[in-house]
Amino acid sequence: TVALNVAAKAAGKLYFGTATDNPELTNTAYVTILNNTAMFGQLTPGNSMKWDAIEPEQNVFDFTGGDQIADLAEQTGKIIRGHNLVWYSQLPSWVTDTTWTAETLTSVIQTHVTTEVSHYAGKIYAWDVINEPFNDDGTFRTDVFYDTLNSTYINIALTAARAADPDAKLYINEYNLEYTGAKIDAMVQLVTDLKASGTPIDGIGIESHYILGDVSASELQTNMEALTALGVEVAITELDVRIDLPATDADLEQQKSDYETVVGVCMAVSGCVGVTIWDYTDYYSWIPATFPGYGAACPWDENLVPKPAYDGIVLGFQS
Numbered sequence: 290t291v292a293l294n295v296a297a298k299a300a301g302k303l304y305f306g307t308a309t310d311n312p313e314l315t316n317t318a319y320v321t322i323l324n325n326t327a328m329f330g331q332l333t334p335g336n337s338m339k340w341d342a343i344e345p346e347q348n349v350f351d352f353t354g355g356d357q358i359a360d361l362a363e364q365t366g367k368i369i370r371g372h373n374l375v376w377y378s379q380l381p382s383w384v385t386d387t388t389w390t391a392e393t394l395t396s397v398i399q400t401h402v403t404t405e406v407s408h409y410a411g412k413i414y415a416w417d418v419i420n421e422p423f424n425d426d427g428t429f430r431t432d433v434f435y436d437t438l439n440s441t442y443i444n445i446a447l448t449a450a451r452a453a454d455p456d457a458k459l460y461i462n463e464y465n466l467e468y469t470g471a472k473i474d475a476m477v478q479l480v481t482d483l484k485a486s487g488t489p490i491d492g493i494g495i496e497s498h499y500i501l502g503d504v505s506a507s508e509l510q511t512n513m514e515a516l517t518a519l520g521v522e523v524a525i526t527e528l529d530v531r532i533d534l535p536a537t538d539a540d541l542e543q544q545k546s547d548y549e550t551v552v553g554v555c556m557a558v559s560g561c562v563g564v565t566i567w568d569y570t571d572y573y574s575w576i577p578a579t580f581p582g583y584g585a586a587c588p589w590d591e592n593l594v595p596k597p598a599y600d601g602i603v604l605g606f607q608s
């Protein structure tokens with residue numbers, strides 16, 4: 290059967306990739322599959338480029354974990370999606386527990402973004418500069434950044450990222466953009482506003498953490514087209530399809546169909562550049578810890594054996 294990154298490229302896409310994480314890199318069976326660039330042409334570090342890992346104390350930067358994944362990608366000829374620069378979660382306490390003024394927090398964001406993006410300049414295809422800025426009802430999420438700076442923190446971070454690496458694509462990444470409604474409407478408005486103000490924005494990441502059977506091809510395609518019509522690219526950045534356990538054979542067939550559908554929508558939209566799964570094996574999936582009773586969300590099972598979902602991805606790229 291055909292390897293997934295080969296299938297993506299044959300279909301005219303830039304990459305098929307996966308998230309990975311540093312502790313997983315000691316598992317040699319796992320790494321053997323990960324390193325196969327015919328299978329994965331792109332990596333996203335699941336945790337080690339986040340703020341708490343990179344700048345655990347103010348002005349103290351630690352690139353050890355991020356470098357490990359960047360080096361692996363470089364050695365195996367893979368694209369990197371940098372994940373992420375400004376997010377409400379996985380922030381060190383020095384960021385969340387200080388009372389900032391607009392001026393001091395602006396400087397904190399600029400220093401963080403400039404230092405991290407400069408460190409990886411030339412090595413990153415795209416940065417998730419802003420991660421998950423919206424609530425599901427389309428209002429901005431209230432966090433330390435929004436509370437202090439309103440939505441201007443988004444402009445501040447994007448502008449700093451562009452200056453630090455003019456060649457990296459700058460993305461905003463978000464979940465629940467897979468369905469029509471208030472959240473995608475808010476994202477379309479934000480991109481419109483950023484474009485109008487001349488703020489750099491190149492892409493929107495559609496995370497795509499699905500529940501089995503909940504994929505709507507028409508809603509996903511409508512949303513991708515609404516975004517690309519504004520002059521940005523889109524990507525599927527964190528795809529998985531979780532199953533209410535135990536997974537039956539029928540569930541695995543439905544999952545195959547769901548993966549095929551999502552990849553097929555990316556195929557139908559020329560501005561969709563690639564697809565990333567949120568790790569490739571159920572062994573390392575984030576799902577069971579976060580959604581008790583759910584799992585089996587990835588295209589490879591816990592023993593690193595491909596599931597029907599693998600063939601669904603291939604069929605999607607061949608559509």
Ligand code: G3I
Pocket residue numbers: 335336378379420496527575
């Ligand atoms: O680093 C500590 C370790 O020291 C400690 O012993 C251990 C015990 O729980 O926790 C470790 O931190 C964990 C961290 O991953 C690193 O492994 C956190 O508990 C755990 O909550 C954290 O989960 C990550 C999650 O983001 C946090 O929000 C997942 O691995 C990661 O896959 C997930 O990724 C996010 C994307 O960034 C954004 N979109 C949603 C996606 C899934 O939540």
